Amino acid sequence: MSLTLYVNRKDWLAHLVKMEHRFPDYLPVIKGNGYGFGNESLADAAKTVGKTRIAVGTVEEARELEDTHSFDQMIILTPVLSALDYSDLESNRVFTVGSQAHLQHLLTQFEHLIRQQENVWAKSDGPIPIRILVKCQSSMKRYGFSPLEWEKTRGWLDEHNRTGRFRFEVQGFSIHFPKEGIGQAEKDREIEEWLKVIQKDGAQVFYVSHLSSDHYLQLRNRHSDVQFVMRLGTDLWLHDKSFFEIRSRVLDIKPIRKGERFGYKQRPARQSGYLVYVSGGTANGVGLEAPAIVKGLRGWFKATAYWLFGLINRHLSPFQYKGKRLWFAEPPHMQTSVLFFSSKDSLPAVGEEVSIHMRMTTASFDRYVETDSKPAETTGSEVETSATKEQDDVKEKPVGALLPS
Numbered sequence: 001m002s003l004t005l006y007v008n009r010k011d012w013l014a015h016l017v018k019m020e021h022r023f024p025d026y027l028p029v030i031k032g033n034g035y036g037f038g039n040e041s042l043a044d045a046a047k048t049v050g051k052t053r054i055a056v057g058t059v060e061e062a063r064e065l066e067d068t069h070s071f072d073q074m075i076i077l078t079p080v081l082s083a084l085d086y087s088d089l090e091s092n093r094v095f096t097v098g099s100q101a102h103l104q105h106l107l108t109q110f111e112h113l114i115r116q117q118e119n120v121w122a123k124s125d126g127p128i129p130i131r132i133l134v135k136c137q138s139s140m141k142r143y144g145f146s147p148l149e150w151e152k153t154r155g156w157l158d159e160h161n162r163t164g165r166f167r168f169e170v171q172g173f174s175i176h177f178p179k180e181g182i183g184q185a186e187k188d189r190e191i192e193e194w195l196k197v198i199q200k201d202g203a204q205v206f207y208v209s210h211l212s213s214d215h216y217l218q219l220r221n222r223h224s225d226v227q228f229v230m231r232l233g234t235d236l237w238l239h240d241k242s243f244f245e246i247r248s249r250v251l252d253i254k255p256i257r258k259g260e261r262f263g264y265k266q267r268p269a270r271q272s273g274y275l276v277y278v279s280g281g282t283a284n285g286v287g288l289e290a291p292a293i294v295k296g297l298r299g300w301f302k303a304t305a306y307w308l309f310g311l312i313n314r315h316l317s318p319f320q321y322k323g324k325r326l327w328f329a330e331p332p333h334m335q336t337s338v339l340f341f342s343s344k345d346s347l348p349a350v351g352e353e354v355s356i357h358m359r360m361t362t363a364s365f366d367r368y369v370e371t372d373s374k375p376a377e378t379t380g381s382e383v384e385t386s387a388t389k390e391q392d393d394v395k396e397k398p399v400g401a402l403l404p405s
């Protein structure tokens with residue numbers, strides 16, 4: 001049995017179209033686990049709403065997607081420092097470079113490939129293009145040139161383009177902002193500083209991220225000589241959670257008496273009740289948690305409470321039944337999780353579905369089902385597809401109310 005993602009594809013696609021008003025010309029970001037939907041499914045969606053350019057995370061993702069989808073441009077967001085192949089040279093791939101070392105790697109790799117096929121490439125007239133996107137450093141302090149480093153590198157690039165076998169073609173500049181902690185004024189300051197540098201090269205495309213719609217529209221109005229393009233990932237695919245839902249199925253229910261041993265760990269049950277086996281386990285990302293930043297007294301209290309529960313082997317699960325979060329009876333297995341219900345709890349039936357709230361960027365599903373109305377109401381008219389979300393915390397009850405009875 002399987003963990004299922006129900007997607008209301010029609011409304012989800014309509015949302016992607018609507019985002020065009022808020023972020024004209026936006027660039028969809030398709031990477032990792034495809035935000036839970038799978039990269040192919042996101043590429044299908046991007047095509048359906050008429051996108052001709054996309055961004056992917058890695059060169060491997062670009063190669064894989066290009067087997068099934070063709071786009072005018074695939075921007076690779078992570079700098080490449082691994083081996084390249086001929087397909088990387090002949091395609092519409094654009095390589096992000098954030099340092100001279102990144103540029104040098106592209107050059108070394110491509111020179112090596114050409115040398116191996118000298119007879120083929122000797123016929124090409126003129127220099128062979130390598131398309132690049134220049135990554136500008138922001139307050140993120142992730143990879144990227146400082147304005148000064150870029151000025152130097154540009155000199156090197158111009159020199160190379162005059163004499164070398166390859167011609168580096170700058171397809172645009174790119175800046176990535178933090179999600180929180182800095183305001184619009186600071187982002188503007190960083191953008192303006194970079195604009196002074198890059199406008200020396202004439203009209204340019206400037207890729208940005210993590211801006212509000214108002215801010216983005218303002219920038220586009222203020223600088224009509226620069227083409228701003230917003231990269232959208234989470235805010236595009238996962239912003240509206242009403243279009244999808246994850247559900248698991250109850251596989252079996254076993255009564256258990258206090259003190260009776262069970263499961264992989266053969267630990268005695270703390271109290272009498274039921275073991276409820278549901279689909280979905282570690283292979284689906286159940287139980288996976290990304291480190292979180294704890295803020296404020298409430299957050300600190302919550303984190304401490306969960307940590308204390310952990311010390312006595314009690315772990316809250318992401319599964320829910322009748323609006324209540326359920327407890328793991330023991331750590332999740334590969335494709336099945338075991339939940340504990342006390343004798344007083346109302347029990348689901350075998351075959352019934354329970355909902356589960358997972359972080360979509362670490363989830364993977366066994367089954368994707370298209371729904372045409374709200375997922376909770378679907379039964380008969382489901383269309384199963386072969387393919388597959390960042391979800392924030394479920395609205396949580398105060399920790400006290402979560403205590404096992």
Ligand SMILES: *Cc1c(COP(=O)(O)O)cnc(C)c1O
Nearest residue numbers: 029077176209231232233234235
């Ligand atoms: C992943 C990524 C994005 C999209 O990020 P979200 O937070 O998912 O919107 C944008 N820009 C870059 C450079 C990225 O790596």
